[in-house]
Amino acid sequence: MANRSDVKKRITALRGEIARHDQLYYVEAAPEISDKKYDGLFAELELLEQERPDLVTPDSPTQRVGVAPHTGLEKVSHIAPMLSLDAVRNEADVEGFLARIRTETGEDEAVIWAEPKFDGLSVEVVYENGHFDRASTRGDGRTGEGIGHTLRAARALPLRLRHPKKMPDILVVRGEALLLVKSFQKLNRARVERGEEPFANPRNAAAGLVRRLDPAGAEAIRFAVTFYDATGLSIQDAPTQETLLKQLEHQGLPVFGARARCVSMENIRAFHKRLMEARDQLPYEIDGMVLKLDDRAARENMGTRARSPRWALAWKFEPRHEITRIADIAVSVGRTGALTPVALLDPVDVGGVTVARATLHNPSEIRRKDLRVGDTVRIERAGDVIPEIVGRVDTPGQKRGDVFEMPKMCPACGAELEMRGRKAQCPAGIACPAQLVGRIVHYAARGAMDIDGLGEKTASQLVERGMVKTLADLYDLSAENFKTLEGFAAKSAKALFDAIQNRTKVPLDRFVWALGIRHVGSDSARQLARAFGSLKALRDASEDNISAVLNIGPKTAASIVGFFAERRNRDVVDRLLAAGISPQPIEKTGSTLADKTFVLTGALAGWTRAQATQEIERRGGRVTTTVSDETDYLVVGERPGSKLEQAKRHGVKTLDEADFRKLLGQGG
Template sequence: MRDKSDIAKQAEELREQINRHDRLYYVENAPEISDQEYDDLFAELEELEEQNPEIVVPESPTQRVGAEPESELGKVEHVATMLSLDAVRDKTEIADFLDRLREAVEDSDVTLVAEPKFDGLSIEVIYEDGQFCRASTRGDGQKGEDISHTLRTVRALPLKLQDTGREAKELAVRGEAILPRSSFQAVNKARVERGDKPFANPRNAAAGILRRLDPSEAEGVRFAVTFYDATGIGLAEARGQWELLAALRDLGLPVIGERTRCGSLQEAEAFHDEMQERREDLDYEIDGIVLKLDARKERENLGQRSRSPRWAIAWKFPPRMGETRIADIVVGVGRTGALTPVALLDPVDVGGVTVARATLHNAEEIYRKDLRVGDTVRIERAGDVIPEVAERVPQPGVERSGPFEMPDCCPSCGAKVERRGPLNYCPAGIACPAQLVARLVHYGARGSMDVEGLGEKTAEQLVERDMVQDIADLYDLSVEELTALDGFAEASAKALHDAIHARGEVPLDRFLRALGICHVGADAARRLAMAFGSLQAVKEASRAEIEQVAGIGEETAQSVAAFFDEERNRDVVGRLLHAGVSPQAIEQLDQSLKGRTFVLTGTLERWTREEATEEIERRGGQVASSISGNTDYVVVGAEPGSKQDEAKEESVEMLDEDAFAKMLG
């Protein structure tokens, strides 16, 4: 039998090897072994520790995973205030900044350190006696959310600092947690394929994943981390920013690689232009550069404003407008079973909104526009809201990838795909996990049954754990069963249980919409509810009778009739009614708006778009999607789109929110 001290020594040697290779990979960017060789070392250490649990130490690479989920994110007070930066885009403002520095330090030869401005999640990480202690988000600058449980799963972050001889009892380092573009697209691809809404951009993705209560959701996601500032004993000899970064690197912490010293506006501009030119080739998002006075003592003398330092400034890049690259094309499955191709894009600014995805509608649309992975495309926001790929931008001399092909089998359940006109469908219905998850989320959404807490993550767990087979099963779930879900304590489980059962009396149109009948959105549901008055009347209506309802087309009528003819659907509806759901007829108000047509644009504070439409239609009016000769009023909310300009050109009367509210009475 081997001596325990020999086993402990072997484990420590393995840890040192793994930590060294982590440093080479994440800090030095100079890996010496293959991924397979690294995995073999890791597996050897895991086996050794599993067989000898007494030799496991908290800083072991194997201890990055497996922590229990948090019930909520606690608040952490920062060692020192985490400031934001003043941001400018004009070169003259940088010149003014340099002049202010020279005047303040009484030296015409100030030295700046220029660094990329990363678009990530700002973090503070605390090390005590060289060991990882805790990590937090920036928050309000004074206090942030404790994300220690998720950030310790990030392999780019050392759990133990290198021994450099510097005494640092407590070291607080500031930096960014970054989701590289390649990781971002992989995360979004997985989300779309399982029916989730993809993240808007890498920064939102990083924040969303690292602020999760369950650390297992961060495991396996390849993050990068970079540090650019610190406070703590033992770093006093780092007289400037440049030396500080070198000191952090010696400790084994990842620091900014692309940086330079500069002393003039011309040198700063050269770095700004270089990074802007390299921007698209980097595997991480940057949106400008940061200029910092190098001398730390002079920085202390300059001090800070309430939210930003006087010795640093961000020089932002011009926003990217319109054109970007298709990083991937993935196929999602909706609640009706329709397979929809989605373009995952390198994030681009379109009309002030960051766009990272765009629907491609169907295979015929892709073939018509000849879109392929890697293509440069022009993005538009249809109706100032929905992003879509307008066209491919030819790139002479650039080799293109092969044509896109829709899958033969459902990416969620593997069922053989059926072609219906231009669309592909999964025929499995609620036997398809993606469709069932989407139906649960749709049932609980605002505008349907409005069940607070029934979001994507909860629905996914209910389906994955086989706790529900249809929406009626929600009413059979106990508080104890819900408590077993990740991220749920007894209080949150009871809140969800109560929210499900609280939706007793519900307007008929919202109930019809919640059922997820194909082609029945808010407008069709409202028309059906107003025409038939009761659920029983809708259930008994023939296809021909449904077609007689104004605004209901042949396809929708066929879908509604077929839904209630299906025995399984009738059973689900019956169980919902038995559970206490009671659809109520829509109250008909005065018909003061009868014969008047409205168009809505912008965001209203008091109503959602659907609620405003409902208010109009309950008074006999109708809502159109575009302005025409029949338009009587355009209701204008915050940040209106081009419809406001059209209304002016066509001399259509415009109503602000107060005037609209007065008209509704």
């Protein structure tokens, strides 16, 4: 046996790792490892604590169930603890469980009730006087999260029992909230088309949806709920697990899935085989079977451990490995508008990670590999990270799906797609919901609208919660709206609200760049602002007129005209203007620097880079980012970069800050 210090270090490490994976699994619905790998960590911790009971602490994962409730939801105390189940993966452990049951009950043929182990979210539902009162997640086993506001959306869940007079005043039923496989794939398809990450499996999808503070999104999803236990029913009224389930069914509570009475290991083994064979054809996910002592009175005599009953066991299936089925092919719209076909897979374990999607890169790749919906395929993780379909696995006699065709319209916004090389591109830009997070971040960036505090995390929350559907919606939000976001308090919410509302009068070039028009950078935006003077003039300009502007090529000109030709983009720009955005012409106070080109390097004490640029442009000069033979002056601040050496090679005149001030003064 290892010394106590080494064991303690390993126990501490395991507890930390398990706690992190619990957070990812239960709260964030974004697991990083497979169930099998998690079970291995837990089993190692249990074994070490059995060897060193003096190191067991009350906060160890082995002494509790799940994780603490999410702070955004109401805390609900369970009437009785919601326990977990010990899980095994081999027959020897099942035989050991059966032998222990026989020993402790004194019955050689103790009846074992076998049920599917549903791969869903554990829930508790409370009925008072026959009426639905509340629902909660398991949480830490004693306190869960209130989810009654979303679980009501489960149409199969009765809000009133059929025969309430035959039930106790308070009936507590426990089961699983499930997302049916078809609903799961439909949900993931919609997420991919919006440019979002799909859920790893139906369980995580259900966990994420029932936890929504706003139940609107959950109402559109058809949850399934099945029950397998109840508190409040006396042993006299329901002496066995079989009679308990019949009582629940009699009240209209959903109880589904194959079940069996077993009195031998042969019976158990046969039922396990039956479930394994049916697994891929079921409309819901199962990941094993549950064995329970049927006699409820005998259960009470056996009692429970800290986190699990002694009279029940989960016999889990081995996870699907590497070979799976393409359930659907969706098209993901990226933040830049590029479209990528994505295979939505039946969840499969690849190298210890659950994989539910794989990129198909482009239509040529799909044709080369001859992939279709319904095909059986082999998955690998390229570089041990990115899931990739290696190839199709021939399945004799299987009818294949139709050949995949890329859509003609953007699945996120309906705009007609453009082909750019092998990639399809959505031209809608700021009007496309799938591109919206990236567009907001660019719009708020320094050099664009310069909205402090509006980064990617905040933008993602605004879009995911439906608070912002176009850029213009930013100006309709209140400080109270921002206060509902994760990471915001009253002060930070007010600061972001003020930052947005105070950025209305902006230089025309910064607004043009903020729109994120393809091929238009900050330099070309300044050139356009100087050449056209107003947003209206730029919107109305032809490709030839735009191409005539210095350093603006035909590709950029076509992109600008195409952007404003798209009705959705025009609508968003009009709404921004109606919200108070007022692009200002670049102010000119003279022309003494006309036709002079400047490059800036290093930090200037008197100006920011943007202010120095503005001073040059007001006097008719232009600022570029690259030193060349066309450069007239290099303005050098503190800690200059490589541009100083480049200026020397090109014979460009350099100005320190005093020289620069003098030049501007002469221009004044």
